[in-house]
Amino acid sequence: MTRALAADGGGVPAGIIAAMSAVTGTTREVALNGAIARLKPYAFTQLRARQDELAAQGIRVINLGVGDPEDDTPEFIRDALVAAIKPSSRYPTAAGIAPLREAIATWIGRRFGVTADPDRHVLPANGAKEALYNLTALVLDAPGTPGRRDLVAVPELAYQVYGDAALLHHAEVFAVPLGRDWLPDLDAITPEVGRRLAILWLNSPHNPTGSVAPRDHYRRALDLADRHGFLVASDEAYSELWYDAPPPGILEACDAADFTGAIAINTLSKRSNMTGYRSGFIAGDARVIAAMRNVRPRIGVATPEFVQRAAIAAWGDEAHVEAQRARYATRRDLFLGLCARKGLEVEASQGAFYLWIRVPADVPGRDAATFAARLLDHGLVVLPGSFMGPRGGGHVRVAFVPSLETCKDAVAILDRIL
Numbered sequence: 001m002t003r004a005l006a007a008d009g010g011g012v013p014a015g016i017i018a019a020m021s022a023v024t025g026t027t028r029e030v031a032l033n034g035a036i037a038r039l040k041p042y043a044f045t046q047l048r049a050r051q052d053e054l055a056a057q058g059i060r061v062i063n064l065g066v067g068d069p070e071d072d073t074p075e076f077i078r079d080a081l082v083a084a085i086k087p088s089s090r091y092p093t094a095a096g097i098a099p100l101r102e103a104i105a106t107w108i109g110r111r112f113g114v115t116a117d118p119d120r121h122v123l124p125a126n127g128a129k130e131a132l133y134n135l136t137a138l139v140l141d142a143p144g145t146p147g148r149r150d151l152v153a154v155p156e157l158a159y160q161v162y163g164d165a166a167l168l169h170h171a172e173v174f175a176v177p178l179g180r181d182w183l184p185d186l187d188a189i190t191p192e193v194g195r196r197l198a199i200l201w202l203n204s205p206h207n208p209t210g211s212v213a214p215r216d217h218y219r220r221a222l223d224l225a226d227r228h229g230f231l232v233a234s235d236e237a238y239s240e241l242w243y244d245a246p247p248p249g250i251l252e253a254c255d256a257a258d259f260t261g262a263i264a265i266n267t268l269s270k271r272s273n274m275t276g277y278r279s280g281f282i283a284g285d286a287r288v289i290a291a292m293r294n295v296r297p298r299i300g301v302a303t304p305e306f307v308q309r310a311a312i313a314a315w316g317d318e319a320h321v322e323a324q325r326a327r328y329a330t331r332r333d334l335f336l337g338l339c340a341r342k343g344l345e346v347e348a349s350q351g352a353f354y355l356w357i358r359v360p361a362d363v364p365g366r367d368a369a370t371f372a373a374r375l376l377d378h379g380l381v382v383l384p385g386s387f388m389g390p391r392g393g394g395h396v397r398v399a400f401v402p403s404l405e406t407c408k409d410a411v412a413i414l415d416r417i418l
């Protein structure tokens, strides 16, 4: 057996060095990725801490802050998972089982009217978050590489992980301003920016504002990508939560062979109340999918096969999604009614399970954190828009994910205190 020696331990075994430093109090610091210090605190962690404080004081807390569906996963999906658990357990493959890739390609065809090849255009992922983080790693070259693209464009208000993934891979975040309609202003992608851009992130329906991009928005983004050679990655995690008409997706706007330049990411988390299953997909540009297929087996993120079997059941059924949409529509109407009664301005909010509400004028500075703190005193957790970026400072995000009964209780409290 070889004994581990400390790097500069002068031949003294590492265990003895450790024992010596325990006596002398010296510590050896490991060098960390410097980008870690640049990460902003995770908004949801902050929310949870405040919620725990209130609960400890015995105050009933209604959480309208976190976008984690509270309704049950449909029974037939749970059954599919249980039926797929085998006495023996083997490593799953990162490419996923063929029936899942086929189920996803079929769903894409049904939903967006485009033909995706299950082997070349589709890969399962452990949820949207994993896919978008690992996609970032695929397209960012090492710092110092000649011609390296060093920018990742992210809407100025956005799900935090696009920016965090960029920073952790030593890219800079280019914040794309949001226009009056709360959609990214694509005019900000000037030739100077476009030349340096590795990825442009789009997200519709948008977290946190619920804005929905028209098909033409994707077209414009793809034209820019064509001109400058970057990738447009579209996070469509909320594509199935709509109230008037199904939102368009990037794949239907892409007319390039093999979806060149376009990536769509989707998930069962919101569509099928399956956040705990960690199941989604990445689809589009065949070269990017091939690179992902090459890399994923190396990073230990293959989806367990029983989860894949549950995912096949989920992608194959629309009835449960319609029922869930109807539930959200009822809760949304409840909050919209309250906003109308109280004169609260609701902006964007066409999709997802969010309402983007302007802070009322009687709150000093129309400050989102102040307003959220006031609601929290009454046990209501909402997300101050400022947690997601300065542009959100005058708005709060209400996630109508709790049950109808709980939403009614929340509305009763708001009716009383506003």
Ligand SMILES: Cc1ncc(COP(=O)(O)O)c(C=O)c1O
Binding pocket: 067, 126, 127, 128, 129, 130, 159, 203, 207, 235, 237, 266, 267, 268, 269, 275, 279, 280
């Ligand atoms: C815009 C957006 N993308 C992705 C995710 C994560 O999705 P998943 O659960 O599939 O990782 C979330 C979660 O809230 C989100 O808001």
